[in-house]
Amino acid sequence: MNDKEFNDAVGRLPKSIEPPRDLWPDIEARLNRRRRWYWVPLAAAAVLAGVWLVRSQPVSWDVTRLSGRPVVGTTALTASGRLRVGDSLWTDDSSRALIAVGKIGRVEVLPDSRVQLVAARADEHRLALARGTIDAKVDAVPRLFFVDTPAGTAIDLGCAYTLHTDSLGNGVLHVTGGEVEFQTGSRMARVPLGALAQTRAAVGPGSPYVEDAPEPLIRALVAFDFEKGGARATRTALAVARPQDALSLWHLLQRVDPTLRALVYDRLASLVPPPPGVTRAAALALDSRALEGYWTKIYRIHFRRMILKGVKEIDPRTGTTVR
Amino acid sequence: MASPDDLVARAQAGDQKAFRELYRQHAGRVYALCLRLTGSTSDADERTQDVFVRLWDKVKSFRGESAFSSWLHRLAVNVVLNERRTTGRREQRVMIAEDPAALERNRGGSTEGLSIDLERAIGELPDGAREVFVLYDIEGYGHAEIASMVGIAEGTSKAQLFRARKLLREKLER
Numbered sequence: 324m325n326d327k328e329f330n331d332a333v334g335r336l337p338k339s340i341e342p343p344r345d346l347w348p349d350i351e352a353r354l355n356r357r358r359r360w361y362w363v364p365l366a367a368a369a370v371l372a373g374v375w376l377v378r379s380q381p382v383s384w385d386v387t388r389l390s391g392r393p394v395v396g397t398t399a400l401t402a403s404g405r406l407r408v409g410d411s412l413w414t415d416d417s418s419r420a421l422i423a424v425g426k427i428g429r430v431e432v433l434p435d436s437r438v439q440l441v442a443a444r445a446d447e448h449r450l451a452l453a454r455g456t457i458d459a460k461v462d463a464v465p466r467l468f469f470v471d472t473p474a475g476t477a478i479d480l481g482c483a484y485t486l487h488t489d490s491l492g493n494g495v496l497h498v499t500g501g502e503v504e505f506q507t508g509s510r511m512a513r514v515p516l517g518a519l520a521q522t523r524a525a526v527g528p529g530s531p532y533v534e535d536a537p538e539p540l541i542r543a544l545v546a547f548d549f550e551k552g553g554a555r556a557t558r559t560a561l562a563v564a565r566p567q568d569a570l571s572l573w574h575l576l577q578r579v580d581p582t583l584r585a586l587v588y589d590r591l592a593s594l595v596p597p598p599p600g601v602t603r604a605a606a607l608a609l610d611s612r613a614l615e616g617y618w619t620k621i622y623r624i625h626f627r628r629m630i631l632k633g634v635k636e637i638d639p640r641t642g643t644t645v646r
Numbered sequence: 647m648a649s650p651d652d653l654v655a656r657a658q659a660g661d662q663k664a665f666r667e668l669y670r671q672h673a674g675r676v677y678a679l680c681l682r683l684t685g686s687t688s689d690a691d692e693r694t695q696d697v698f699v700r701l702w703d704k705v706k707s708f709r710g711e712s713a714f715s716s717w718l719h720r721l722a723v724n725v726v727l728n729e730r731r732t733t734g735r736r737e738q739r740v741m742i743a744e745d746p747a748a749l750e751r752n753r754g755g756s757t758e759g760l761s762i763d764l765e766r767a768i769g770e771l772p773d774g775a776r777e778v779f780v781l782y783d784i785e786g787y788g789h790a791e792i793a794s795m796v797g798i799a800e801g802t803s804k805a806q807l808f809r810a811r812k813l814l815r816e817k818l819e820r
Contacts, residue, residue, distance in 0.1 A: 329815060332764050333783050339674030340681055342694060347669055350698045354662070599655040616659070 391418025428461030474522035475507035492524025566639035767817040779810035
């Protein structure tokens with residue numbers, strides 16, 4: 324047998340040989356077996372962590388004067404003190420204070436604000452912002468820190484943000500790190516870093532928008548969310564939206580009248596194509612899995628744009644680096 | 647029918663049905679590789695299962711920088727070679743004699759007698775020579791890559807390939 328004959332024989336060997344039996348049932352059984360046991364150490368660790376958190380958690384929070392004369396209850400804060408559940412902290416137009424949020428973060432209370440400590444438990448750190456402005460920074464697993472306002476509740480998903488509420492209960496949330504969910508009973512907004520959401524008492528959060536969103540888009544969103552702008556505001560928002568405004572359209576998709584939903588989806592899909600597995604039909608049916616998949620893609624692209632701002636130019640349609 | 651990219655994306659999201667479809671599409675190539683590298687149908691069964699269990703763990707790390715099939719192939723090679731390194735098994739190879747039907751199921755044509763002889767001869771090669779021959783001549787890896795995967799010097803890989811080809815020719819000419 325010469326070289327050519329030998330090489331030809333090797334070249335004819337099949338690349339694929341079917342297994343003599345179907346191996347999938349055994350593979351599936353192994354995957355399922357592993358999956359069951361996978362949770363045992365995780366669950367045990369979670370229980371231990373919970374016990375540790377409960378035991379180590381203070382029942383009140385430290386509060387420190389930063390400037391002026393903040394007041395806790397009826398007592399002026401000279402240097403530092405404790406904020407107990409039910410206590411309110413007041414700042415006038417020249418005072419500021421810093422609240423330690425248990426062991427998971429801190430909140431700076433800016434001038435002309437009133438904040439009350441509602442809950443100080445390991446599984447629930449809750450303030451109420453009646454009016455004014457706070458800067459919050461929390462480093463913890465999601466949904467441990469909450470701030471109630473007349474317009475709804477800001478739920479921390481691991482983040483930094485500024486939250487403002489005026490005397491009528493209207494305000495704005497500006498997220499500078501991570502992501503915040505703002506909720507009322509009927510409305511929800513997901514606000515990632517570099518985005519804002521207007522809020523209105525008794526209505527809830529508006530559709531979020533990015534920091535550099537075009538003014539006409541912001542006006543259209545406000546008109547739609549709070550002024551019964553309806554189809555006209557929707558069409559304006561769609562017309563001026565850019566790929567980087569996809570997060571606004573993702574919210575709009577879930578808020579518009581069903582007759583406008585296809586219009587919003589098609590515009591969103593033309594700006595940021597949906598990821599594999601998200602179909603038009605599922606998105607129009609507001610299927611939670613489809614919406615979640617779409618949000619994950621939009622969030623990732625947005626996150627890359629924000630993180631790499633000034634370092635690399637990111638394509639707002641795909642999240643890839645522009646060459 | 648779902649596209650390969652779609653299946654991979656769904657499997658990455660934890661969709662076991664999509665993962666089963668990936669298994670259906672790639673089981674033949676993975677099994678062929680395992681069969682030739684181990685030289686045993688029972689080991690090939692086990693290693694093929696190991697590859698797909700490992701794939702379930704690793705699929706999220708697939709970033710699309712190469713074709714999925716190439717990536718999976720490399721994963722399969724690593725699983726088989728790691729298993730061999732771990733257990734240090736050197737069982738007697740009886741691959742094709744054990745199950746000649748494994749090849750009958752997969753081909754036709756006038757050259758099949760020669761191919762079956764060649765498969766049998768490959769199965770009878772010494773471990774080191776067989777691994778290098780399968781990876782270089784059948785799977786198309788280079789000597790540098792093989793040296794790194796198997797944990798030998800590049801020169802050793804070349805020498806094992808020379809040895810394998812010589813032994814195979816002798817067996818086929820008998």
